[in-house]
Amino acid sequence: MKGHDFLITVKAPGKLYIAGEYAVVETGFPAILVALNQFVTVTVKESNDYGSIYSQQYQENSLLWKREGNHMVFDNRDNPFHYILSAIKLTEAYAQEIGKKMKCYHLRIDSDLDSPDGKKYGLGSSAAVTVATVKALCRFYGLPMTKSRLFKLSAIAHLDIQGNGSLGDIAASVYGGWIAYNSFDRTWLKKARHQYSLTELIELKWPQLKVELLTPPKELSLVIGWTGSPASTSHLVDAVGLKKAERIKSYQKFLSESRECLKRMIKGFQTKSFEVIKKEIRYNRKLLQSLGELSDVQIETPLLRLLCETAEKLNGASKTSGAGGGDCGIVLIDNSVNIQQLLDGWKKIGIEPLDLHVHRVND
Incomplete structure (x- = not known):
């Protein structure tokens, strides 16, 4: 099978908060969330010359890009894909740190999280699209992935765009099921990003972060x-x-x-x-x-x-x-x-x- 015929498909679920909203934004405070059976699906296919980012939901805004060395160069700047681009940037930075060669690829996103007529249900589509993109590219580049690493890479990528929030929706999308989540210290993370490589950072214990899987009564x-x-x-x-x-x-x-x-x-x-x-x-x-x-x-x-x-x-x-x-x-x-x-x-x-x-x- 030739490399560029290789197709990777992953999905990440949406979420809902069950309890603990607002307080969870503060470091170390708990919340309970569930992952739901509505998904963002991301497919990656290697390409030879140029890459594309295409979304079923935003067809008129699909992006084309090419490689200049390890950098992605975009043809058009105006796009609703900030979370996807942030996820790509982070995952590729991690891939480069562990010596992977950068490639071109077509990335396709399809989401059930907002209804076909554009209604937003509040199921955490930006978190799910971030997680699915990181997960897909980790597979594409053959990066060693665990749920803990996937959470940390996705959390950094999401935080770079949103700037606030607890990242509980990222945790629900990564771990699935019912979870108890304690938010980590974002101030620590800001400083740590200047002190450690990404590879080191995602192996470190993040202060106050805690994810526990829960089983509901039958x-x-x-x-x-x-x-x-x-x-x-x-x-x-x-x-x-x-x-x-x-x-x-x-x-x-x-x-x-x-x-x-x-x-x-x-x-x-x-x-x-x-x-x-x-x-x-x-x-x-x-x-x-x-x-x-x-x-x-x-x-x-x-x-x-x-x-x-x-x-x-x-x-x-x-x-x-x-x-x-x-x-x-x-x-x-x-x-x-x-x-x-x-x-x-x-x-x-x-x-x-x-x-x-x-x-x-x-x-």
Whole structure:
């Protein structure tokens, strides 16, 4: 088989936050996330002369590039592919450090994470596309990859573009299933990047970083509803950040209560106690409502409130997912309950149930 006929295809799942939003942005604070069975798929095929980056979603903006030595030179500068380009840059820098020869290739991206008509569900498409690109190029260049290295390379690439956030969505996309995630010290990472090579950096223990796989109780069902309006996570996180400086004492209280709530919830997963998990989901919802009031940011919109109230009538524990302000709400409900009743209730108030399931990553 000739080298340039060689086709590599990988996929990375989207994510949803279950609990611990906003607090997880602070170093060492925990959150729980799930990976979902909607994916970004990246294929790489070697080429001889020039390379291309093509997305099913952004056909009019596909990019052509050529090699000048080890550098990629682009034909057009204006593109929506910042995360992909950052992932390529990082992975190629790592490949060069371990002595791999740079090649040309065609990279193709296809995403189920936003609906065909361009609706954004808030499932972490920028994280999934970053992870899938890094993963695909690591295979293409034959780089030694573990989940820990994949997380670290993808986290650096994502942070270079977004500049804030906890990177929990990267962790969900790399590890899959249900995870408990503690965010690492981003200030340390900034300094460490000047002190270590990439090869050294991805082998180091990153301060405060922790990823633990969780197994939910067998009676637990996760149901997801979408409000029809997307939210910008980075803007919401920035807005809460601005306000927290003014009301530092209340914010510190929110942080410590969120940490304790998540610790109890993680224990609920470890002991398979659905009652404990539901109780803490409801408590986490209250904490986020109080953070919203404290910051003058509408985390739980009126429609998200209705989504939660409809679920609570059926004894489901419900809250906003992620930054709130739109996007999705989640419900943890006993699978003996007639879920159809919940879905019908949502449809009446204009909430779209998303037919998504938790995805476990094998390799």
